[in-house]
Amino acid sequence: MSNxxxxxxxxxxxxxxxxxxxxxxxxxxxxxxxxxxxLNPSQYEAVAATEGxxxxxAGAGTGKTRTLVYRVARLIESGYDPNSILLLTFTxxxxxxxxxxxxxxxxxxxxxxxxxxxxxxxNITLRxxxxxxxxxxxxxxxxxxxxxxxxxxxxxxxxxxxNKKRFPKKDTLNKIFSFSVNTGKRIEEIIEEDYPxxxxxxxxxxxxxxxYVQYKRKNDLLDYDDLLVYLRDFLFSGSAAVNALLAxxxxxxxxxxxxxxxxxxxxxKGLAQFSGNVMVVGDDAQSIYSFRGASFRNIMDFPKLFDNxxxxxxxENYRSVQTILDFANHIxxxxxxxxxxxxxxxxxxxxxxxIVATANANMQSKFIVEKILELREExxxxxxxxxxFRSSFFSFDLEIxxxxxxxxxxxxxxxxxxxxxxIKDVLGFLRIASNPKDIISWYRVLLLHEGIGPKSAQRVLxxxxxARITIESTPRKGDKSFIHTKNLVDLFILLYKIHTIKMPPxxxxxxxxxxxxxxxxxxxxxxxxxxxxxxxxxxISENYRSLDSLLAxxxxxxxxxxxxxxxxxxxxxxxxxxxxIHSAKGLEWHSVFIIHVIDGYFPSARSAEKIExxxxxRRLMYVASTRAKQNLFVTYPMNMYDREAGTxxxxxxxxxxxxxxxxxxxxxxxxxx
DNA sequence: AGACCCGGTTTTTTT
DNA sequence: AACCGGGTCT
Numbered sequence: 001m002s003n004x005x006x007x008x009x010x011x012x013x014x015x016x017x018x019x020x021x022x023x024x025x026x027x028x029x030x031x032x033x034x035x036x037x038x039l040n041p042s043q044y045e046a047v048a049a050t051e052g053x054x055x056x057x058a059g060a061g062t063g064k065t066r067t068l069v070y071r072v073a074r075l076i077e078s079g080y081d082p083n084s085i086l087l088l089t090f091t092x093x094x095x096x097x098x099x100x101x102x103x104x105x106x107x108x109x110x111x112x113x114x115x116x117x118x119x120x121x122x123n124i125t126l127r128x129x130x131x132x133x134x135x136x137x138x139x140x141x142x143x144x145x146x147x148x149x150x151x152x153x154x155x156x157x158x159x160x161x162x163n164k165k166r167f168p169k170k171d172t173l174n175k176i177f178s179f180s181v182n183t184g185k186r187i188e189e190i191i192e193e194d195y196p197x198x199x200x201x202x203x204x205x206x207x208x209x210x211x212y213v214q215y216k217r218k219n220d221l222l223d224y225d226d227l228l229v230y231l232r233d234f235l236f237s238g239s240a241a242v243n244a245l246l247a248x249x250x251x252x253x254x255x256x257x258x259x260x261x262x263x264x265x266x267x268x269k270g271l272a273q274f275s276g277n278v279m280v281v282g283d284d285a286q287s288i289y290s291f292r293g294a295s296f297r298n299i300m301d302f303p304k305l306f307d308n309x310x311x312x313x314x315x316e317n318y319r320s321v322q323t324i325l326d327f328a329n330h331i332x333x334x335x336x337x338x339x340x341x342x343x344x345x346x347x348x349x350x351x352x353x354x355i356v357a358t359a360n361a362n363m364q365s366k367f368i369v370e371k372i373l374e375l376r377e378e379x380x381x382x383x384x385x386x387x388x389f390r391s392s393f394f395s396f397d398l399e400i401x402x403x404x405x406x407x408x409x410x411x412x413x414x415x416x417x418x419x420x421x422x423i424k425d426v427l428g429f430l431r432i433a434s435n436p437k438d439i440i441s442w443y444r445v446l447l448l449h450e451g452i453g454p455k456s457a458q459r460v461l462x463x464x465x466x467a468r469i470t471i472e473s474t475p476r477k478g479d480k481s482f483i484h485t486k487n488l489v490d491l492f493i494l495l496y497k498i499h500t501i502k503m504p505p506x507x508x509x510x511x512x513x514x515x516x517x518x519x520x521x522x523x524x525x526x527x528x529x530x531x532x533x534x535x536x537x538x539x540i541s542e543n544y545r546s547l548d549s550l551l552a553x554x555x556x557x558x559x560x561x562x563x564x565x566x567x568x569x570x571x572x573x574x575x576x577x578x579x580x581i582h583s584a585k586g587l588e589w590h591s592v593f594i595i596h597v598i599d600g601y602f603p604s605a606r607s608a609e610k611i612e613x614x615x616x617x618r619r620l621m622y623v624a625s626t627r628a629k630q631n632l633f634v635t636y637p638m639n640m641y642d643r644e645a646g647t648x649x650x651x652x653x654x655x656x657x658x659x660x661x662x663x664x665x666x667x668x669x670x671x672x673x
Numbered sequence: 674a675g676a677c678c679c680g681g682t683t684t685t686t687t688t
Numbered sequence: 689a690a691c692c693g694g695g696t697c698t
Binding site for chain 1: 674675676677683684685686687688
């Protein structure tokens with residue numbers, strides 16, 4: 001690069017002027033917001049920073065979001081173009097929330113910054129610069145299930161399976177491939193470490209991956225990992241297109257940096273490779289995504305990524321009472337490797353967290369229902385209460401009890417709206433309309449029809465491949481093609497219409513709905529519950545002007561959860577939150593219950609086998625406990641049958657079993673509830 | 674031959 | 689509860 005050469009020829013050394021120093025000279029009175037007064041000193045230091053690279057280590061509840069929000073406002077107040085600020089967050093919900101808060105703080109300019117997840121930013125960027133990258137700008141995005149379906153197709157073809165040996169399932173293969181990309185580990189290593197029983201099948205597994213990669217290339221398909229990989233490669237391609245992109249981005253802010261993986265770290269590096277203006281915020285104690293290739297070491301390695309990285313620690317907790325912090329600190333004390341200091345708060349006192357043992361799982365549910373009603377009597381509304389759990393299915397029993405007691409709730413995590421079979425069915429039609437080469441969707445849609453199984457579907461696909469039939473034109477009468485004999489004419493007419501005719505996406509969805517409804521009713525016994533989801537989808541589609549953007553959004557950020565388990569009471573604005581701990585990230589409640597804290601489930605028996613996974617479970621428990629502001633209830637049933645191990649689990653989680661009585665109060669719930 | 678049904682097996686966590 | 693594989697029915 002020419003710039004680089006010039007620099008080398010210079011005889012003198014460039015010295016960076018630290019932004020801190022500049023900040024001190026800045027006349028604070030020119031700002032609308034009184035930053036110094038509204039922030040604590042370390043928050044202020046982070047907020048006042050302008051140029052340069054910063055690592056903000058911010059413990060749980062220390063006002064991390066607040067800091068980012070104020071920094072955005074201040075950059076804009078300082079005169080920087082909102083569009084030159086890029087805020088990368090973990091979910092789009094988080095990004096929207098920050099922009100909303102910044103707008104309230106300052107003004108509407110704050111909503112004009114660029115924000116989103118790594119994946120959504122990749123999606124937009126790759127489409128915009130598709131030509132320079134050598135991609136088809138209307139590529140489709142594969143979600144996890146789509147990837148697995150393709151892998152399944154490959155797996156069942158080409159004689160990969162011989163019936164004698166057990167062969168990895170589609171989800172397993174998908175996981176292995178994805179983990180390989182996200183960690184940079186070779187497939188061989190992953191198999192040896194985590195799936196030693198598949199070592200004899202290594203060659204076949206590698207072959208499947210090869211075919212999978214080719215398949216994606218050929219059909220303009222990108223899975224989640226590809227989005228990141230293509231973006232990274234693009235950023236380091238040195239092309240004019242990259243320079244054009246980077247010229248428009250002056251400041252990069254990254255939230256939840258502890259949960260990024262090495263590709264995302266490279267992307268951050270790539271984005272700030274010229275400007276060096278980057279601020280990442282995170283907490284190594286809250287790193288809970290290593291299963292996705294995230295490494296808490298990433299945050300430790302950040303200072304190596306850029307020159308003169310300044311590290312700012314924010315340690316005063318504003319969320320929880322001291323007793324809860326003591327409890328959380330105790331859990332984290334047991335960690336093998338730790339970097340952050342102990343959190344402190346000025347909120348002295350508070351009740352001790354309760355550790356509640358119940359006779360069985362149902363008793364646990366009943367206790368929680370009872371306690372929630374009590375809290376509500378005390379004036380704590382349901383929105384201030386949450387029940388958290390390690391795995392989505394832990395809450396099944398509780399959901400039944402809540403329904404019995406008429407307590408409205410919303411569940412987060414677990415089954416996603418978009419992953420429900422009926423929504424995938426509808427999307428299938430739309431995806432064919434958008435990309436007639438989408439074989440997976442064809443397959444799915446064809447199989448919905450009575451009398452069409454894998455073989456007939458394949459015949460239709462063959463005829464499509466040879467263009468004997470096509471959706472570019474309406475099927476004519478008298479045409480003797482396969483679709484007539486199998487009565488698929490109506491399907492082809494529908495697909496022809498939604499593919500060809502110009503109309504708003506919502507009208508297309510409506511047409512699909514009308515066609516699909518009878519099939520849907522036939523396919524699902526519980527179609528009445530599922531119907532709600534279809535209506536919601538119809539509503540969502542009204543917000544879109546193009547089918548492609550609807551489909552892309554559905555693949556990347558389906559923010560809506562399935563309504564199957566939720567009854568009508570949920571339309572009320574007061575509701576209890578049920579959430580996986582992962583989905584509770586960054587949130588807080590007055591009172592928090594953590595359920596199923598029983599050894600063998602949390603930590604799970606599998607994760608207890610390896611130090612790294614066990615440590616991650618510990619951090620997860622830490623994240624869960626630091627969500628609470630005032631009350632924390634940790635509950636466990638003393639009698640849980642574990643099918644896998646064939647034993648009965650009864651001990652509390654090892655993370656809390658040795659806690660002293662000055663840190664938590666033990667309770668026992670007896671039968672006579 | 675191919676669609677459909679049934680029963681045994683296996684479950685984190687998410688973009 | 690969903691998935692896979694095998695067995696049965698049309």
